[in-house]
Amino acid sequence: MTSQPPPPPPPTARRRPRLGGILVHLSLVAASLVVLLPLAVVFLTSLKTSEEVAGGGAMSLPGDWLNFSNYATAFSDGRMLTAFGNTAFILLFSITGTVIIGSMTAYAIDRFRFRAKKLVMALFLVATLVPAVTTQVATFQVVNSFGLFDTRWAPILLYMGTDIVSIYIFLQFIRSIPVSLDEAARLDGANSFTVYRRIILPMLKPAIATVVIIKGITVYNDFYIPFLYMPSQDLGTISTALFRFKGPFGAHWENISAGAILVIVPTLIVFLFLQRYIYNGFAQGATK
Amino acid sequence: MTETTDAVTAKTPAAGRRAARGPANRPQQRSARRPALQRITPWLFLLAPLALLVTFTYVPVANMVYYSFTDWDGVSPDRNFTGVDNYTQIFTRPELFRVFFVSFYYLAASAFQIAVALYFATVLSFDLRFRNLFKGILFFPYLINGVAIGFVFLYFFQDGGTLDSVLSWFGAETDHAWLGDPTSANTSLAGVSVWRFTGLNFVLFLGAIQSIPGELYEAAQLDGASRWQQFRHIIAPSIKPVLSLSIILAISGSLSVFEIPYIMTGGATGTSTFVIQTVKLAFQFNKTGLASAAAVVLLLIILLITWIQRRLVPDEKVDLV
Numbered sequence: 294m295t296s297q298p299p300p301p302p303p304p305t306a307r308r309r310p311r312l313g314g315i316l317v318h319l320s321l322v323a324a325s326l327v328v329l330l331p332l333a334v335v336f337l338t339s340l341k342t343s344e345e346v347a348g349g350g351a352m353s354l355p356g357d358w359l360n361f362s363n364y365a366t367a368f369s370d371g372r373m374l375t376a377f378g379n380t381a382f383i384l385l386f387s388i389t390g391t392v393i394i395g396s397m398t399a400y401a402i403d404r405f406r407f408r409a410k411k412l413v414m415a416l417f418l419v420a421t422l423v424p425a426v427t428t429q430v431a432t433f434q435v436v437n438s439f440g441l442f443d444t445r446w447a448p449i450l451l452y453m454g455t456d457i458v459s460i461y462i463f464l465q466f467i468r469s470i471p472v473s474l475d476e477a478a479r480l481d482g483a484n485s486f487t488v489y490r491r492i493i494l495p496m497l498k499p500a501i502a503t504v505v506i507i508k509g510i511t512v513y514n515d516f517y518i519p520f521l522y523m524p525s526q527d528l529g530t531i532s533t534a535l536f537r538f539k540g541p542f543g544a545h546w547e548n549i550s551a552g553a554i555l556v557i558v559p560t561l562i563v564f565l566f567l568q569r570y571i572y573n574g575f576a577q578g579a580t581k
Numbered sequence: 582m583t584e585t586t587d588a589v590t591a592k593t594p595a596a597g598r599r600a601a602r603g604p605a606n607r608p609q610q611r612s613a614r615r616p617a618l619q620r621i622t623p624w625l626f627l628l629a630p631l632a633l634l635v636t637f638t639y640v641p642v643a644n645m646v647y648y649s650f651t652d653w654d655g656v657s658p659d660r661n662f663t664g665v666d667n668y669t670q671i672f673t674r675p676e677l678f679r680v681f682f683v684s685f686y687y688l689a690a691s692a693f694q695i696a697v698a699l700y701f702a703t704v705l706s707f708d709l710r711f712r713n714l715f716k717g718i719l720f721f722p723y724l725i726n727g728v729a730i731g732f733v734f735l736y737f738f739q740d741g742g743t744l745d746s747v748l749s750w751f752g753a754e755t756d757h758a759w760l761g762d763p764t765s766a767n768t769s770l771a772g773v774s775v776w777r778f779t780g781l782n783f784v785l786f787l788g789a790i791q792s793i794p795g796e797l798y799e800a801a802q803l804d805g806a807s808r809w810q811q812f813r814h815i816i817a818p819s820i821k822p823v824l825s826l827s828i829i830l831a832i833s834g835s836l837s838v839f840e841i842p843y844i845m846t847g848g849a850t851g852t853s854t855f856v857i858q859t860v861k862l863a864f865q866f867n868k869t870g871l872a873s874a875a876a877v878v879l880l881l882i883i884l885l886i887t888w889i890q891r892r893l894v895p896d897e898k899v900d901l902v
Contacts, residue, residue, distance in 0.1 A: 313808070317704050318756045321711075324701065325718045327776070334743045335733045351736070351743045361831070363849065394630045401626035420638045422887055426837045426856055426881040430863040430872045431645035432637060434655070454633030485622045495758060513725045516840050536844060546736055553729040560724050568717060571724070576788030 303393035305484055315387050332557070339363050339550035346547050363551035367538070371552050375527060376534030383519075383530065384512050391459050391508050392501050399463035404475060421457045429521060447522040448530075451510055459504040460575060466491065466500035473484060498503050503574040506567060513560070589807050602851075642880075650872035655869035669875035677875070681856045683767060684835045687854075691831035693769030695713030697775070703812055706790040707771035716787070723780035734773045735760075763851030770842050770852055777841070778834075789820040825894040833883045853878055 313335070338346060340355035340363070367373060390395060402414060425432070432451070433442075441447040470493065478488050494501075516532040529537065535556055538549050649667055653660035671677050699718055722730070737743045738759035746756075760766045781883055793815060801811050839856040842848060848857040855875070863872035 297749070317709070321701070321704070321715045324697075325715060328718050328722055329778075330747070331737045331743060333734050335736060338736065350746055351739070353745045390760070394633065397626040398630040403622040405623035405626075407623045410623075413631065416631070416634060416639075417714070420634055422884055423638060423642060423880065424833060424837055424883055426642040426839060427876045427883070428638070428645055430859065430869060430876050431641035431648060434644060434648075434869075435636060435641055448635070451637060454637035460630075485626075487888070489626070513722070516727050516844070521860070524631075531727055532728045535726070535732070538732070545670055549732050552735065553732045556726045556729045560726065564721060566722055568713075572716075572720065572784050572788070575723075575784050577862065 295386035300414050329554060335550045336554055338546055339554045340462050341547050343545060346545075363547045364555060365556060367552040371538055371548070372526070372529060372534055372538065372551065373531070373555055376529045378529045379523075380513060380530045383448050383452070384509060386449045387512055388505055388508050390449065391430055391456050392504055394453055395459035395463045395504060396467075396494060396497055396501070397489070398460050399467045403464060403467045404472070404493075406489075414423060415461060417457055419525060425451075426517065429517070433521065441522075443525050443528065445523065445528060448512075448518045450516075451522070452508070452515075456508065459508060460476055462500050466497055467579075470496050488537055502570060503577060506533055506574045507573055510560070510563075510571075589820060591753045593615075595723060596832050611617065639735050645873045645876055645880075648870055648876045650874075651870045653870045654867040656867065660870070663870065667871045668878070669678055670871060671875055677858070679851075680858045683852065683854050686767040686771040686837070687774055687835035687838050688832065691835055692778050694775045695782055695827055695831060698779050698827075699824075701779075702783050702786035702790055702818060706787060706816075707807045707808075717791050719783050720780035723784075725777070727777075727840040728844055730773065730777055731841055734769075734841075735845050740770055760846055760850065760852075766852050770845060773845070774838070785823050786820055787828060789823040790816055793819050800828055821894070825890060829887060832886050834881060838877060873874075 323420075336350055338351070340358060340360050341349070342356070342360065345353070345356060366429075398417070403411065426556055436442055436447045436451070440449065474492050474496075475488050478492050485489065514532065515530075516536065519528075519530040519533045520536065523533065526537075535552050538552050648660075650662060650664060651660040652663045652666075660754070682794070701715075705716055705719075709715075735744075739745075740758060745758065757765065759769045771786045797815050798811060801815060806814070807832075837856050838854040842852045842854055843857050843860075847851045848854070848861070859872045860876045862875065
């Protein structure tokens with residue numbers, strides 16, 4: 294270890310190569326392997342022919358690295374195009390709705406004084422304690438009574454209506470916007486709605502980005518709600534469409550793997566591009 | 582410019598009069614004369630949010646409690662009031678109660694998960710080569726679609742699948758059906774949940790650790806504190822709120838596991854969890870009443886745990902107010 298050239302002296306005292314450091318790196322490499330290995334194997338499988346899957350071991354390499362036929366099968370027979378369409382539709386509406394509803398709530402709570410304010414806040418606070426997963430049996434009846442069962446509006450409304458995390462994020466952020474801005478606008482004759490539209494909403498952009506990312510990932514990955522509320526074949530989201538692979542593709546692991554990779558790739562791309570915001574968003578969203 | 586002046590002048594008469602009355606009785610006067618429109622403004626903003634909140638949270642909770650005392654099947658118009666019969670069934674029929682024990686696997690897994698996440702968060706909060714790469718790798722599983730994860734691990738646990746192949750490299754030839762018997766199936770599924778959720782805990786801890794002012798470390802290093810001492814006296818105290826939040830999330834999460842076991846085993850071989858059972862009772866066996874009672878029990882347990890946590894670790898930032 295002494296043979297290594299000494300690192301240039303950094304401003305703060307830092308890493309010296311020593312046994313502890315090596316063990317730390319080893320543990321990181323081991324953890325990375327644990328994370329990547331299952332994914333890598335599924336990726337390999339997605340490129341294999343069904344004979345290769347049946348014959349070779351799980352870790353064997355595909356004969357043709359450019360064999361994308363499983364992806365084609367998964368995409369067309371698995372109705373992935375419809376699924377991506379439905380998911381995009383739901384994403385668009387539920388995210389827009391969440392942003393509008395969350396920011397309006399935060400604006401009303403932070404910028405106004407009214408008698409029932411404490412009560413309203415208590416309602417939102419208590420609701421955070423009720424996990425949606427426990428109330429689904431009864432929520433189902435409510436959704437059903439509106440005639441929304443098996444439509445794309447059921448998940449959209451549910452995603453909009455139960456999102457308290459975004460209200461918290463907006464509330465945090467709205468507090469940091471000086472009230473003097475509102476007042477200045479009011480002197481110029483703006484009413485509350487104009488203040489919200491022209492002052493608050495544009496200033497909330499960073500918070501909106503956070504909410505869009507968190508909500509987007511949650512909605513994209515959610516299985517429970519589309520599974521319960523949209524049983525029709527045509528209304529599959531990417532989660533439920535992929536889940537249905539279990540039936541027709543049965544033991545065709547090459548097709549199932551291709552489907553899984555198809556679903557993971559968009560997440561990976563978004564993650565690579567927005568890494569920093571995603572970390573911050575989750576750290577903010579979950580602790581608030 | 583003219584518009585602005587008009588707006589100001591339009592307001593001045595009232596303002597002038599108020600000022601003339603003197604500051605003492607101003608608030609009273611103001612609220613009395615406040616136009617109706619101004620008073621309902623906050624409600625205009627809260628209309629949609631409150632409607633959604635009540636419709637999709639409070640109405641269901643109230644209905645659920647009501648259903649839990651009936652024998653309703655979820656479809657027929659008549660429901661009979663059966664008192665606490667549903668609750669008695671949950672606690673006396675072993676096959677209904679058994680699902681609680683499955684939670685212990687996930688609970689144990691969460692403890693492991695939190696420890697692992699804490700270790701990596703601490704390690705990666707120090708300067709380290711490839712730090713961002715490791716951060717990304719550790720966090721990424723949390724973002725992956727649950728169904729995809731289910732399939733990835735179904736393949737992983739297959740006979741002669743990835744896990745068996747890896748084990749054989751180390752000379753451990755197994756002929757073990759990982760999802761074949763309740764103990765190993767639940768352990769395997771809990772392992773998947775660790776794989777999936779460690780990243781979230783990790784990022785939460787990392788965020789908390791990084792919000793610690795850097796001078797603290799510098800001071801500690803000047804005093805010759807070791808890494809362990811820095812962890813013990815600087816990091817551990819400052820992440821306490823996040824840690825307690827993670828523990829609560831872990832407990833309520835362990836009780837409400839659904840996706841992974843449902844996707845991977847459908848709840849077969851003793852892997853059925855509380856939520857899987859509730860969903861099956863309600864939507865397959867049309868026992869809405871019984872399912873509601875089960876859901877009420879789960880809700881009460883989770884509320885109880887949250888309450889205990891709030892008592893033990895007083896929340897310093899109730900900042901909705």
